[in-house]
Amino acid sequence: MIRDEIKKAILKTVQKMDGGKTVPVFSVEVPEIPEHGDFATNVAFVITRTLAKQIEEKTSTLQSPDIPAIKIRTGDTAWHRVTGSYPTKPLDLAQYLVDHLKKETDLFKKVEVAPPGFINFSLKDEFLLKKLQAVREKPGQWGKSDAGKGKTIVVEYFQLNIGKRPHVGHLRSAVIGDAIARIFECAGYSVKTDTHQGDWGTQFGILLWAFKKLSPSDRAALMKELEENPLEGFHRLNLLYSGANKTAEGYDENPGKEEFAKLERGEAENRNIWRELKGASEENFLRGGVKLLRLRDFEEYKGESEYETDMPAIVNGALKKGVARKKDEAIVVDLSGEGLDEAVLIKSDGASTYLLRDLATIIYRKKKWKFAKSLYVVDVRQSHHFKQLFRVAEKLGFEGWGESQHIEFGFMKLPEGALSTRAGNVISLNALLDEAEKRARAVIQEKNPDLKNKKEIAKQVGLGAIKYFDLSHNRRSGIVFRWEDALSFEGDTGPYLQYARARLNSILQKAKEAGISKKIPDSSELDPLEHRLAAAVLRYPEAIEDALAEYLPNILAHYLYSLARTANEFYHSRPVLQEADAQKRAVRLLIVETVATTLKHGLGLLGIESPDEM
Numbered sequence: 001m002i003r004d005e006i007k008k009a010i011l012k013t014v015q016k017m018d019g020g021k022t023v024p025v026f027s028v029e030v031p032e033i034p035e036h037g038d039f040a041t042n043v044a045f046v047i048t049r050t051l052a053k054q055i056e057e058k059t060s061t062l063q064s065p066d067i068p069a070i071k072i073r074t075g076d077t078a079w080h081r082v083t084g085s086y087p088t089k090p091l092d093l094a095q096y097l098v099d100h101l102k103k104e105t106d107l108f109k110k111v112e113v114a115p116p117g118f119i120n121f122s123l124k125d126e127f128l129l130k131k132l133q134a135v136r137e138k139p140g141q142w143g144k145s146d147a148g149k150g151k152t153i154v155v156e157y158f159q160l161n162i163g164k165r166p167h168v169g170h171l172r173s174a175v176i177g178d179a180i181a182r183i184f185e186c187a188g189y190s191v192k193t194d195t196h197q198g199d200w201g202t203q204f205g206i207l208l209w210a211f212k213k214l215s216p217s218d219r220a221a222l223m224k225e226l227e228e229n230p231l232e233g234f235h236r237l238n239l240l241y242s243g244a245n246k247t248a249e250g251y252d253e254n255p256g257k258e259e260f261a262k263l264e265r266g267e268a269e270n271r272n273i274w275r276e277l278k279g280a281s282e283e284n285f286l287r288g289g290v291k292l293l294r295l296r297d298f299e300e301y302k303g304e305s306e307y308e309t310d311m312p313a314i315v316n317g318a319l320k321k322g323v324a325r326k327k328d329e330a331i332v333v334d335l336s337g338e339g340l341d342e343a344v345l346i347k348s349d350g351a352s353t354y355l356l357r358d359l360a361t362i363i364y365r366k367k368k369w370k371f372a373k374s375l376y377v378v379d380v381r382q383s384h385h386f387k388q389l390f391r392v393a394e395k396l397g398f399e400g401w402g403e404s405q406h407i408e409f410g411f412m413k414l415p416e417g418a419l420s421t422r423a424g425n426v427i428s429l430n431a432l433l434d435e436a437e438k439r440a441r442a443v444i445q446e447k448n449p450d451l452k453n454k455k456e457i458a459k460q461v462g463l464g465a466i467k468y469f470d471l472s473h474n475r476r477s478g479i480v481f482r483w484e485d486a487l488s489f490e491g492d493t494g495p496y497l498q499y500a501r502a503r504l505n506s507i508l509q510k511a512k513e514a515g516i517s518k519k520i521p522d523s524s525e526l527d528p529l530e531h532r533l534a535a536a537v538l539r540y541p542e543a544i545e546d547a548l549a550e551y552l553p554n555i556l557a558h559y560l561y562s563l564a565r566t567a568n569e570f571y572h573s574r575p576v577l578q579e580a581d582a583q584k585r586a587v588r589l590l591i592v593e594t595v596a597t598t599l600k601h602g603l604g605l606l607g608i609e610s611p612d613e614m
Contacts, residue, residue, distance in 0.1 A: 037120035090117025148189030161198035162281030205260030210244035307360035366400035410478035436462030468494030
């Protein structure tokens, strides 16, 4: 990465000042104002603080009754009197570094000092074109790295409950988790994914209770509908579930708890109903949800129930080690002294908890995949649960607890309030995507009525709009879902990026049809906008690295939007195929091709398809 090359050159220069003793932690960033260059660093400020500390320490050792205290002053004099001849003002030190940096590398066309002490870098045009040519030669490798070679990452997301339709509230986990998994794969990691479907627990007990209250004929009709028309069948199950929750509010004790306890004890009727609903969900619903959102397929579709036989050993081990204790009829781990309350493994009615099932999951995944990291993409409301989970796993001495991490995201709400399947106030994913496709088709019909394959492109554009709406937000932020925001085709949106790439692709297609060869440019001269766009393309690997560092896909989304915006400025102001100068045309075609490659690949990492035309 270019940023790394710049850092190495800076560090080499700095360490020549003191024989390699100083290893400063400094940043190399993209300036907010393009005219300030391609990159900028704060290294002079960092080194100034280090020098001031060294002067203070040296002064202390020099003081004695015979030697008067040396006053610490800014400027060259104080530094020279104590240790040498280097400046200690950030502005002066920046200029010193600039003078010496030019001797260490030939990357830069221009290196300048900017008050009060920043250093701005502009890369050589020849260097940029050489890098762009490398992208052209191996487009399939662009952005990829071997940073994760030999390491396995487990990503759990899109945790659906069987018997419930996927709705807009499930969207964030699916979209964020899918993007994180794709970005890790791009960085060379072996990625394993799991939906960890909810097929166990009190929530399923409520559905059992409601289902058993149906007449035999209604039960048979519902199961037939689940098989023949899953979407309508799961809609009816949703209504059954939300209605049962409202009815259960009038009971002193939640009837779902008892039904789940029966299920866990192996009661025949509950087990049979559970198997039927679970089978219908897995075939027609869980995998259907993956296809619906066009996610990468999962390595595992394991439900909570599949850890049933592993849980007793965990409970017994926790009791033997004194980590857990019996309290009334329950079994708990007391974390109240750490501000985490009591972590319940077994409830007072004998039923297992989500926490216990998650403990079994850590053991299973670490044993099977020997992961370097295990990520749980779950909304922020579960933060307390994961703090308890990882602390209990640590106390039990589990392998993998320290590499496990909760990747929290903000809660999605409707304008009128929180989403809840219990209350029934949710928009199904099917309805959401149908509406997105409908609106995308209307825009395409208006802008390009002769477009071929409009139905498929409308699907790609509609789904892309929804995914990008989510991923362009910092995952930690809450989102209020509004149709007009999610499906906007203006500004920082998925369709804007898709259209930018499609327009560039049209230039390349016309060049191909006209027989214009992909000539390697001999010229090393770029105008300011060409230079800015070329430099922006080459920052793509850095955007990927930064997105992975904090598991924030919005960093990559923001980079792609900035690139598309600069590309659109280029598109409107720089002729390509009409350019008479053959060298300029070759340069511009190279830039167009590499920008189009970057937009397509980057959108792909966000799980967004990129139509060749729109």
